[in-house]
Amino acid sequence: MTSTQHTAPSTTSPAGNPIGFGRMLRKEDARFLRGQGHYLDDLVVPGMLHAAILRSPVAHARIVSIDTSQAEAHPKVRAVITGATLESLNLAWMPTLSADVQAVLATDKVRFQGQEVAMVVAEDKYSARDALELIDVEYDDLPPVVDARKALDPDAPVIRDDVEGRTDNHIFDWEAGDKARADEVFAAADVVVTQEMLYPRVHPAPMETCGTIASMDRVTGRLTVWSTNQAPHAHRTIYALVAGIPEHNIQIISPDIGGGFGNKVGIYPGYVLAVVGSILTGKPVKWVEDRGENLMSTSFARDYHMKGEIAATRDGRILGVRVDVLADHGAFNGTAQPTKFPAGFFHIFTGSYDLEAAYCKVTGVYTNKAPGGVAYACSFRITEAVYLVERMVDLLADELGADPAELRLKNLLRPEQFPYVSKTGWEYDSGDYPRALKKAMEIAGYDELRREQREKRERGELMGIGISFFTEGVGAGPRKHMDILGLGMADGCELRLHPTGKAQLRLSVQTQGQGHETTFAQIVSHELGIPPEDIDVIHGDTSNTPFGLGTYGSRSTPVSGAAAAVAAQRVRDKARVITAAALECSTDDLEWEQGRWYVKGDPSQGKTIAEVSMLAHGTLELPEGVEGHLDASVVYDPPNLTYPFGAYICVVDVDSGTGQVTVRRFIAVDDCGPRVNPMIVEGQVHGGLADGVGMALMQVIAFDEDGNCVGGSFMDYLLPTSMECPSWETGETVTPSPHHPLGLKGIGESATVGSPPAVVNAVIDALEPYGVRHADMPLTPANVWMAMQGRPMRTDLAVQ
Amino acid sequence: MHVTMTVNGNEVTADVEPRLLLVHFVRDHLGLTGTHWGCDTSQCGTCVLWLDGRPVKSCTVLAVMADGHEVRTVEGLEVDGRLDPVQQGFMEEHGLQCGFCTPGMMMTARWLLDHQPDPDEATIREAISGQLCRCTGYENIVRAVRWAARHPGEPTTAQDASQEVQA
Numbered sequence: 032m033t034s035t036q037h038t039a040p041s042t043t044s045p046a047g048n049p050i051g052f053g054r055m056l057r058k059e060d061a062r063f064l065r066g067q068g069h070y071l072d073d074l075v076v077p078g079m080l081h082a083a084i085l086r087s088p089v090a091h092a093r094i095v096s097i098d099t100s101q102a103e104a105h106p107k108v109r110a111v112i113t114g115a116t117l118e119s120l121n122l123a124w125m126p127t128l129s130a131d132v133q134a135v136l137a138t139d140k141v142r143f144q145g146q147e148v149a150m151v152v153a154e155d156k157y158s159a160r161d162a163l164e165l166i167d168v169e170y171d172d173l174p175p176v177v178d179a180r181k182a183l184d185p186d187a188p189v190i191r192d193d194v195e196g197r198t199d200n201h202i203f204d205w206e207a208g209d210k211a212r213a214d215e216v217f218a219a220a221d222v223v224v225t226q227e228m229l230y231p232r233v234h235p236a237p238m239e240t241c242g243t244i245a246s247m248d249r250v251t252g253r254l255t256v257w258s259t260n261q262a263p264h265a266h267r268t269i270y271a272l273v274a275g276i277p278e279h280n281i282q283i284i285s286p287d288i289g290g291g292f293g294n295k296v297g298i299y300p301g302y303v304l305a306v307v308g309s310i311l312t313g314k315p316v317k318w319v320e321d322r323g324e325n326l327m328s329t330s331f332a333r334d335y336h337m338k339g340e341i342a343a344t345r346d347g348r349i350l351g352v353r354v355d356v357l358a359d360h361g362a363f364n365g366t367a368q369p370t371k372f373p374a375g376f377f378h379i380f381t382g383s384y385d386l387e388a389a390y391c392k393v394t395g396v397y398t399n400k401a402p403g404g405v406a407y408a409c410s411f412r413i414t415e416a417v418y419l420v421e422r423m424v425d426l427l428a429d430e431l432g433a434d435p436a437e438l439r440l441k442n443l444l445r446p447e448q449f450p451y452v453s454k455t456g457w458e459y460d461s462g463d464y465p466r467a468l469k470k471a472m473e474i475a476g477y478d479e480l481r482r483e484q485r486e487k488r489e490r491g492e493l494m495g496i497g498i499s500f501f502t503e504g505v506g507a508g509p510r511k512h513m514d515i516l517g518l519g520m521a522d523g524c525e526l527r528l529h530p531t532g533k534a535q536l537r538l539s540v541q542t543q544g545q546g547h548e549t550t551f552a553q554i555v556s557h558e559l560g561i562p563p564e565d566i567d568v569i570h571g572d573t574s575n576t577p578f579g580l581g582t583y584g585s586r587s588t589p590v591s592g593a594a595a596a597v598a599a600q601r602v603r604d605k606a607r608v609i610t611a612a613a614l615e616c617s618t619d620d621l622e623w624e625q626g627r628w629y630v631k632g633d634p635s636q637g638k639t640i641a642e643v644s645m646l647a648h649g650t651l652e653l654p655e656g657v658e659g660h661l662d663a664s665v666v667y668d669p670p671n672l673t674y675p676f677g678a679y680i681c682v683v684d685v686d687s688g689t690g691q692v693t694v695r696r697f698i699a700v701d702d703c704g705p706r707v708n709p710m711i712v713e714g715q716v717h718g719g720l721a722d723g724v725g726m727a728l729m730q731v732i733a734f735d736e737d738g739n740c741v742g743g744s745f746m747d748y749l750l751p752t753s754m755e756c757p758s759w760e761t762g763e764t765v766t767p768s769p770h771h772p773l774g775l776k777g778i779g780e781s782a783t784v785g786s787p788p789a790v791v792n793a794v795i796d797a798l799e800p801y802g803v804r805h806a807d808m809p810l811t812p813a814n815v816w817m818a819m820q821g822r823p824m825r826t827d828l829a830v831q
Numbered sequence: 832m833h834v835t836m837t838v839n840g841n842e843v844t845a846d847v848e849p850r851l852l853l854v855h856f857v858r859d860h861l862g863l864t865g866t867h868w869g870c871d872t873s874q875c876g877t878c879v880l881w882l883d884g885r886p887v888k889s890c891t892v893l894a895v896m897a898d899g900h901e902v903r904t905v906e907g908l909e910v911d912g913r914l915d916p917v918q919q920g921f922m923e924e925h926g927l928q929c930g931f932c933t934p935g936m937m938m939t940a941r942w943l944l945d946h947q948p949d950p951d952e953a954t955i956r957e958a959i960s961g962q963l964c965r966c967t968g969y970e971n972i973v974r975a976v977r978w979a980a981r982h983p984g985e986p987t988t989a990q991d992a993s994q995e996v997q998a
Contacts, residue, residue, distance in 0.1 A: 056922055063930030064918040066865015066905035070931065073864035157848065238869045238877055238931040238965055289867070289931030290965045322870040544929025544966050714925045717968035745874035745963070753956040753969040 040625040044562030050625055051557030054710045057549045058564070059542075068287040071242045071259050072319045079244065080109055082308050082318040083159035084301055085149040085166050086328065087141035090177070090399040090738025091188065092170035094137060094148070101165035102151055107158035110311045111166070112150040112304060114138035124193075125273050125303055128296075128515060129373065131202075131364035132193075133402060135300045141170065142190055142362035143401050144740050145327030147300040152308040152316055175399035175738035176200060178828060179336055179359035182396035190362055190397045202364050202395035207378035207455045213390035216351040220342035224426045229807040230415045231826050232334040232359065232400070232732040234326050234742070235407035236750060237543070239289025241329055242319030245305035249313055252276070257284045258302055261291045261541055262581025265518060267573045269298055272516075274306060285571040291543035292722075292783075293406030294330055296367045296583050327743045330367070330403030331732055334359035334827070335377075335415045341423040347433050349384050349442045354391040354419055358404070364395065365402035367583070368411045369513040369520065375405050375412030376504055378455040382420035383464050383502045383676060384442045389454040399738045408722060408783035410503050411584050417501040421788035425497075425795065426804065434481075435498050435792065436472055440465055443500065450769070457504055459674045460768050462702070467764045468500055471678035471700040474762050480682060488800060493685035497793025501679070501785035504672040505777035506589025515580060519668070522586075523577025524594035526602055527662040530648040532561060532641025536598075538570040539579020540591040545779060546711045547587065551595050553707050554773065558599030559640050560626025577664065585675075585777030588707070589768075594667035596772040601663035606643040609661075612654050613638055613646055673768045673776035677701040681789040685797040690816030692794055694724055694755065699786070700762040703778040704771070709763075712778050717759050719782025725751040726783075727790035731809050735829040834898040838863070839907030847894045854878040856894035857904060865905035865934045869963070876962025879935035880904045886939045888961075905934035908941065916979040917941045926975030928966030935962050940976045949980050 041050070048055045062068050099111040114136040117123040124132040137148050149166055153159035174188045181187060182200040191197050217223055243258035254276050260266050263283040271278035288295060301318045308316035320329070336357040342350045358374065360366060368375040374393040381389045405411055424442075428435040443464040444451055451459040480496050487494045510519035525537040536555055538547065552566040570576055579591065603623065610628040611618040614636060621628045621637075629637025638646070647653075647661040682696040699716055706712045729749040732742035742748040767774025787808065794810050795803055798819060806814055806823035814824045835844045838861060845860055857863045857880065868890055869877035878889040881903035908915040917940045920926065927933040936959055943950055943958040950958070955976045956969070964972060 057925070059930070060922045060927060063927055063933055064914065064921060064937075065909055066863070066934050068865075068930050070864075070867070072868070073858075157850070236965065238875060238929070238963060239867070240869070288929060289869075290929040292965065322872070322875075544927075544931075546928065710925045714928055714967060714971060717970045718928065718966045719968075721968035722965075744872050745870045746872050750963050750965070752960045752963065753973070754960045756969050758952065758973075759968060759970050 040560065044564060046562065046564045048563050050560055050562065052553060052705065052707050055549060055553060055563060055708055057546050058552065059546065059548045070239055070287045070289050071244070071257060074244060074257055074286060076244055076246055076315040079315040079317050080152050080154060080312055081156040081159045082150050082152045082305055082316050083156065083163050084147050084304065084324065085163045086324065087137065087144055087146040087148055089141060089170055089172060090144045090175035091142060091173040093140050093173060095169040095171050097149060098167040099149065102162040105158065105162045105165060107154040108151055108162045109154065110152040110308055112136065112307055117307065120307065122303065122307060127363055127365040127402065128367040129364045133363035133365055135303050139193060143399050144738055145324065145401060150304040150308060152312055177399060177734050177736060177738050179357055179396055179398050182398055190399060200397040202360055202397060203373050204392065204394050205373045206392045208390035209388060209454070210390045213351050213353050213388040216388040217340065217342045217353065220350050221345040222343045222430060223340060224423065224430045225338065225340045226423065226426050226805050227338045228419070228422060228805060229827060230333040230335045230337065230418055231808055232331050233407060233726055233730045234331050234732050234748065235292035235294035236326060236748065237290030237292055237294050240320045240322060240325040241295060241299060241301070243302045243305045244315055244317045245309040246315035247306065247309040253280045254306065255282045255284070256306065257286055259288055259295045260285050261295045261543060261583050263541055263571060263573050264539055264578045265515060265580055266298060268518060269516065273303065283573045285541045288541070288543040292408045293332065293583055295543065296406065297330055297365060299329055322745060323743045326732065326748055327740045328401050330406035331361065331401055332403065332405065332407035332409055333415060334404065337415070337419050339419050339423045341427050343427055347431050347438050347441055349386060349427065351386050351388040352381055352420060352423060354380055356391065356393040358393055358395040359398050359400065360395050360404050361398055361400040361402040363402035366404035368405045369507055369515060371512065372411065376410065377412040377416045379413055379457055379502065379504055380416035380420050381453050381455055382417065383444060383500045385444050385448065386454050400734060408719060408780040410505050410780045410784055411507065413503050414784045417499070417784050418788045421499045422791065425792045429804065436468065436477060439468060439498065439500055443468065458671055459502060460671055460770060461766045462674060462676050463764060463766050464500065464676060467676060467700050467702055468678040470762055470764060471680050471698050474700065474760055475680040475698045477680070493687050493797040495683045495685065495793040495795070495797025497681040497789045497791065497796055499679045499785050499789035499792065502674055502676045503585070503781060503784055504674055505585035505780065506669055506673045507584050507586055508669060508672055510668045518580060520580050521666050521668040522579035522591040522594050523666045524591060524598050525577050525662065525664045526555060526595070526598035528602060528644040530645050532565065532644045534561065534566040536566055536568050536595060537576045538568060538591055539577050540582040540587040541571045543582065545587065545715065546708065550707050550711055551592065554592055554595045555599045558596055559603055561640050585779040588775050589673040589771060589777045590667055590669050592775055593669065593772050594665045597667060598663040598665040601665065602661055605661060606640055608654060608657055609643050609647050610638040613651055670770045673771055675701065675703040675776040675778060675781050677781055677785050679785050679789040681793040683790065683793040683797055685794060685815060690812040690819065692728055692810055692815060694757050694790065696760065697757050698760045699782060700764060701778065701781055702764040702766050703781065704767045704774045704776040705765055707775065713761055715778050716761055716782045719780060720759050720786050721751050721756050722783040723786025724755060724790055727787045727808050727810060728755065729809050729811065731826050733827055733829045741829045832895050834895055836897045836899065837901045839903055849893065849895055851894045852890055853892040853894045853897050854889040857889065857902070863904050863906050867931055867934060869931065874963065876935045877932050879938045879962060881938060881942065886942050905937060908937060915941060916982050917944065917976070919982065920975040920978035924971050924974035924978050926967060926971045932962060932964045936964065936972055940979065943976065944979055948983060950976065
């Protein structure tokens with residue numbers, strides 16, 4: 032029994048870290064700073080062979096023949112795998128995450144440039160590459176479908192003739208909202224503004240490309256896969272379903288990941304091929320793609336051709352939004368999103384406004400381009416939705432002659448309207464939108480900026496101020512609504528305290544740089560009052576962690592963070608029972624303070640979590656029904672998504688002679704509820720803002736008329752550097768989620784979602800003297816200059 | 832071909848193919864996997880290490896070109912268990928997230944500070960402009976280098992640092 036004089040517990044740990052929430056340096060940094068991270072390509076498995084993939088040089092062609100004899104004769108080649116090899120194993124096609132199939136290796140046709148045609152397995156990676164040159168493939172070229180807007184033309188070549196009876200390139204039609212009601216509102220509205228806009232195809236391009244090592248043990252039948260992936264448990268189930276290997280014989284290990292951003296959610300042909308290579312050779316097989324392969328063949332994002340309409344009263348009350356979308360899904364429908372949502376969460380396009388009606392229709396089409404579609408920090412296509420509505424609101428402001436900030440303030444949802452059910456069915460959990468926008472305007476010095484802009488315009492200088500207000504729905508999601516391939520989107524979590532009070536937390540989610548080893552330790556620390564350095568966070572190994580769907584869509588904190596909090600709360604509750612037993616009192620007599628239960632009125636009588644843990648593992652007689660040890664296992668099924676939001680303001684200068692855009696300032700006020708580690712949250716925002724600037728100004732995966740990808744290297748696919756990025760100015764408001772156990776909301780993608788329209792709105796604002804209403808991303812100097820000449824470019828096609 | 836070079840102060844010799852890239856030599860032959868590889872075209876800078884005291888992109892240097900020369904990698908930043916101030920700065924200012932670009936960024940930062948001990952923001956941004964980071968938006972990398980500039984002479988361990996910052 033504790034007998035020392037009671038003092039209030041310290042808010043910092045012995046290592047100087049906060050107990051619970053607060054700025055804490057990252058636990059994972061120690062290895063990364065020393066070059067001691069273990070990324071996929073750093074791993075060496077004894078006896079490992081190396082694989083390389085031969086890819087199609089053309090976008091659309093029939094394969095006449097493949098001659099691998101010379102490659103097979105290469106002295107260091109151990110295996111050459113073609114579509115014919117896979118057909119014999121019934122593995123030539125694999126299911127996508129969207130009820131389609133994708134060729135693992137092309138058998139009949141190639142359908143995009145960069146598609147996988149053959150794999151060579153050799154003793155070293157240089158030899159594997161050499162042998163690719165020795166494979167002779169004869170192609171019979173077919174006309175490609177490059178322009179999504181022509182994919183449904185009656186005379187368009189049929190890409191997916193692998194599906195019997197298919198006569199066109201149509202994938203799906205999907206709609207949301209109330210069309211009849213929207214039509215009424217639009218018919219009666221004073222003002223209707225219409226704009227066609229493209230959210231071009233972009234690529235997440237994490238610094239580490241994708242790769243895998245597959246090792247099939249012929250004796251045990253056990254498959255071990257190390258791979259760059261954001262969802263190891265989902266991968267395990269899919270491997271079991273695709274390859275027919277019993278799931279308990281599969282172990283997926285996701286080591287340190289050099290950035291994901293959605294690029295590492297899906298299963299790529301290279302992963303499957305490495306497994307096949309290991310089965311055929313009896314050796315572990317490593318495959319790591321190069322940058323060109325990464326950009327040309329793995330999950331792209333966006334590619335939404337949108338026609339937006341916004342209706343309003345003359346005095347600026349927004350009444351409705353309608354959208355018609357043509358969605359370019361590439362050659363295979365391989366989008367990764369909850370099953371019921373073929374357009375992801377695009378139907379959150381009503382944004383942050385109180386509307387009377389809304390309606391959208393989305394048509395998905397095949398083209399001769401790489402598959403993918405939902406990737407790149409998009410929160411399941413909320414990027415496209417926010418871009419659409421925030422551009423439309425600016426166009427409406429322009430039409431009405433209203434200030435875009437004032438127009439937004441007039442139409443934003445009010446705090447008392449939450450929880451708010453949107454016209455497309457989302458239940459926004461909490462928010463105080465005007466507060467966030469006003470705060471951003473205050474940081475920006477909005478009125479002063481407008482004054483400066485007026486002065487500059489008089490001098491002929493082009494300066495623009497762009498605003499974006501976004502609402503996201505993140506943390507997918509409630510099991511009854513959301514699944515991927517039938518797997519409900521709940522997440523498991525196991526918390527185990529050792530006898531000495533140190534803890535292990537096992538997560539189903541997988542960090543790619545978000546700092547889970549720190550943040551999740553802080554969540555448990557917050558609930559148990561033990562030092563975060565005493566909590567070891569384990570993730571990324573299916574044999575060592577509970578099942579769950581992984582990290583993407585900003586879901587780790589909303590779902591797995593809730594699971595960790597609930598697990599810690601259960602441990603705390605059990606500790607109360609054990610403390611009562613030890614002190615021979617009732618649990619009702621106990622009160623909690625950070626890290627310990629104590630007797631009401633006598634704080635000196637109590638037990639710390641560490642003391643309880645020793646008792647729980649010891650010989651103390653436990654109350655009936657209470658098991659020994661101190662641990663908890665939770666599967667968290669979120670009751671709703673969480674709805675982070677934010678107000679962003681971008682200030683740009685445009686060179687009227689060259690069209691060069693300089694982002695001078697960027698102000699981001701984010702509200703993701705309480706911040707577990709403000710340093711990490713701010714870092715997430717910074718990265719997303721750079722993404723947004725990149726997408727708005729530089730990044731595009733475009734194609735020429737033959738279907739050649741013209742964004743296949745970092746020479747052509749331009750990512751923002753330190754020179755394009757301003758010094759970010761951040762702020763916060765805090766509106767807790769009412770349903771998350773700790774009030775937390777996701778933050779990982781907010782800035783990527785929210786920032787592109789702010790940049791574009793700023794550039795279009797700058798170009799007001801030229802009468803420019805709209806130009807599509809990316810707003811490269813050439814594109815801006817053309818827009819100033821009244822001829823904005825079609826940015827998805829390399830040929831005008 | 833036979834090559835001999837000094838890597839992080841140690842002499843190494845090996846027989847290599849003439850076409851072997853220095854980044855692959857360092858990673859695959861020497862096991863120094865802190866130097867990463869991220870593109871084929873010398874754009875991303877994750878492979879930056881020092882050759883004779885200057886940062887180079889080791890994906891566009893052949894191993895044989897380093898014969899008789901001196902190489903320093905991220906593994907050579909920490910001395911006697913004490914982190915370089917640049918390493919410390921990246922930790923203090925959250926200058927890394929996924930950590931993949933970090934070794935290259937730190938090698939450039941160390942070189943910058945050796946030649947310009949008190950660089951302003953614009954100078955730092957220019958120095959790292961040949962290297963890509965997808966996580967940080969560069970803000971905290973700039974802050975990390977500034978931190979290192981302010982703490983030039985007191986390399987310490989990561990554990991000490993986490994205590995120091997909260998004190």
